[in-house]
Amino acid sequence: MKAVIRNTTVADRLLFIFLIAASVAGIFISREAMPKGSDVIIEIGGKTAYTFALDTDRTFSVPGPLGVTIVEIKGRKVRVKEAHCHNRLCEKQGWVARGAIVCLPNRVVISVGGKADNTPKGIDAITG
């Protein structure tokens, strides 16, 4: 080992240090590029009430002015299993992997991945 080091030039050593540094940097850069673990955020009346990990299956109930909303997380998707608002639009929305399920009458908002991105491709926002 000592012989190997003795046989390298300064340039060799600098290159070696650079390669190590670049590899280490690469770990951090690729980690940033990876999608982070997603959360399911439940807001009631505009305030965050619960946060759950998307990768843990569970069923739980969320209280609201019009009654309890049953929410299910399974296979990295979320749905409203049972709602007690009048039109039950939130139930009809079914399983959602990204975006949000909203029950406006019950003031419950379930956001997946922290980003409620339901816009179609090529569209940045929708009016109406």
Add this chain to the structure above:
Amino acid sequence: MKTKVFLLFFIFLLALPLSCGKGRPSIYKKTKPFMDTLVTITVVAGSDEQANRTIDKAFSVIEQFGDKINFFSDKSELSAINRNAGATPVKVSPDTLGVIERALYISEKSNGAFDPTIGPEMNMWDFFKKIRPSDTAIKKKLSLINYRDIIVDHDRSTVLLRRKGMLMDLGGIAKGYAADLALANLKQNGIGAGIVAAAGDIRAFGLKPDGTLWNIGIKNPRQQSEADELIAKASLTNKAISTSGDYERYFIEDGRRYHHILDPKTGYPAGRCRSVTVISDSGIFADGFSTAVFVSGPEKGMELVREAGSDAVIIDKDGVIHTTPAVKGMVTFESGH
């Protein structure tokens, strides 16, 4: 000498990976519920950190404003005004005064087609439970609807509703005003491009990282399927866009559609349009204005739009589309419309 050259080269190579990737602007988007709807803020920022920090600050501005004008909260300044109707003027903060002044301006410009004193009529409807008031009840409350009975004292920053039983509802204009506040806050914090969308009230500014305009979809008022969601796409920036439609909150009874945009003169849902999208340089001529145009109908509504120097897409009750000339350069309609 060689060592020095290698040293310099080595430092250069080390600096390369550290400098690339950081600071390249990207689009970031976050959504949170406020004012009984979802507010989405999109920014072009150099990092996650900058995006989160600036978006959260803008959300905070919207939250604080929303609390002041919340019709359903006893603690809001708006509720204090409503509780003291026919009694005492209520001192309010600058933002509350600002949104009320904007509401009055639009009421006057539209000759009452938009009127924030619509509260007593709105209160009698429940679009989720499909409850509508009787014709007698509607007629009875009409006398309480008159924007001219909102008395604003600018020097004292007070607002008084002249008659007991009057109720101000700022729902038709608050989201857009909140979007304007958020927009100003984002710019103040160094964001040069983005979108603030409070439900359908949108402010777009700057350009995307690739230098292109923002694409804003306009909803189809008679959407049948997911594929049918949009009727048009507007490509623009530095504009305020607002849509009022009869498909947002409604129910159908005996073949008749009852929706939430009431005509202040009759107390019944306005029937001349299905949706109105107003595109304006200023937020003042967007939200309350889209409501006013909706209530006024395609002809009178178009006059209002022209007077304001704005643009509009009006879909009338029969589904016929009316547009201002400049819309052709901004908006492309989906096939079949």
